[in-house]
Amino acid sequence: MKVLKIATAGSVDDGKSTLIGRILYDTKSLTDDKLEAIEEKSRQRGFDYLDFSLATDGLVAEREQGITIDVAHIYFSTPSKSFIIADTPGHIEYTRNMVTGASTAQASIVLIDARNGVIEQTYRHFFINNLLRIKDVVIAINKMDLVEFSEEKYNTIKAEIEYLASKSEYKGQNLTFIPMSALQGDNVVHKSENTPWYKGETLMHHLERLDAEDINDASQTRFPVQTVIRPKTEEYHDFRGYAGKLYGGDLAVGDEVAVLPSQTKSKVKTINFFDKEFETAKRGSSVTITLEDNVNVSRGDMLVKVNEEPTIAKELTATICWMDKEPLKASQKYYIKHGVNDAQAKITQLSSIIKTDFSGIEENPSELVLNQIGDIQLKLSKPLAFDSYKNNKSNGSFILIDPKSNNTVGVGFIK
């Protein structure tokens, strides 16, 4: 069955957790024991409605404060599709957790409180969706019950987002606008009688029909080697297999490949998966391959088809989303993790801070603080083989790790 990965985004109190709870409830995905627990807790708290956010806010601190702090992954299915929803936090402090949830999503839902309209956090969330190049974005205009299901309100918000989209450089996006009340269930799973002016689908109907491309959909073959398999047993004395996951493209026995960064050439001898051999491997598969020649291949090297080489360089330019309390400054050193490869990286230039409302950039800033997005240049301790994020999401992204704390402090999108 097809799996659709969705991320939610929205400001605090826009009702993300409530929306997910509503979806689970209306699609009958909540088991009896979980539903009983929600009913009991809602009663205990003195609510006269079911507080669906209790289904997803799994941490004590979240329930105490009534906000989502970290991503919760929610799984459910309808007869035609399986869904994984990353319920991500809206609070500005936890933007990095929103990026965490959205990075693997094929589709995204941005919630807007109909009473407040488009606010600064909406800009940020919309911007991050565009930066990640998420193709299908639903703009869920929520809490319509609190604005008397006003068509005018809905149209104002819709126009504002469309204007925002017109300023983004990512043009391939499909935007879908749905007026709803997550609390009351309007247009979530069931069509609402309160919005006779809305001719579109319900949210669930839309998601069920969505045939989203895979996040790693790319045509060129990229096979980063994770580990070298050498059994050294009697039976497999000379076996030397390169294990990895195939990002983009495909691979067939007999294909001429180049090992990067050394650019040594060889041919694919076998494609193995467990105790079987295959003629070809498709994108997304974790396989083990052997080569005709005894070439030097180790972890971090990448196999590509000859004539499909990516850029091999010791320098790169990228847009970075900063996720640490310690700011990023020019001349600082980090570890870079590019797929399964590691290197040291020095920030040679912090060129700009990009404003998330698409209103321009701030040139030559002194630092990039938590949740800011900017353009940087990096010098690397060894050459990496990379694509632009636009052409290959896996091979065009990286993370920066602080050598002092070992924390993941930034995520980069190669230009």
Next chain:
Amino acid sequence: MSNTTIQVDALESEAIYIFREVVAQFEKPVLLFSGGKDSITLVRLAQKAFYPAKIPFPLMHIDTGHNFPETIEFRDRLAKELGVELIVRNVQDNIDSGRVKEETGRYASRNMLQTETLLDAIEEFGFDACIGGARRDEEKARAKERIFSVRDDFGQWDEKNQRPEVFDMLNGRIDLGQNVRVFPISNWTELDVWSYIEQENIEIPSIYFAHKRKIFVRDGMIWSADDEVVFRDEEEKVEERMVRFRTVGDMSCTAAVLSDAVDIAKVVEEIRDSSISERGARIDDKRSEAAMEKRKQQGYF
């Protein structure tokens, strides 16, 4: 050679990728093995990840002493067949030495006591990565877990300050004394695991299938009356019914379900139609709304 194309199912492919990252990034990984369906699935995935080489890390079982005999027999046999080292550490040893105190009364369970023994074993062997079969769909605190989840040298999970985990880049850099809990089947649901066991024809302990058992009912849950480790009041009536277990943890906190699913196809069907969650039969989760989160903060796997 078969003239076919391999496209590994996305969940399986992701899990294999995670296993390979563990072996590449850590010095001393271990697979936490309970003999339950999730850890059995992990073992099969590990086999696939490194074939034709053997699984390059040991299995470790933190034995509460209250396990189903069928599970223990299965555990020992599997390790032997795979030719993989099996480490067993017993909660009973810590009870005997007085390091931990056994609970008493109706709801006494040794589940919580496992944490201490686990942390001791991690220190004893110097494990830097512990691979576990937890899934995000099990429980709402689990739903918050990263795939590489860093624990400090007290084994504590800092749930409010987790590392961002973007795309599928896994950051396994840690300081000495820290370790990482790794969850390769995070994104699988209970039904995914059962379907995989069916598809791969993986052997599992017999208690997962319906069998006649002496049971008694308390708080709407079905408890095994065959084993003396489950506390039972004299007035709680014992009867014989067809039951099976959906999870196999410590016997004192794992309830059975009425079932006539005698083979894997029927189990899959039953799970698909069930209106009760898997954790609905785990009494230790019902202690409070935050039971799992609290155990994890203290170092529970």
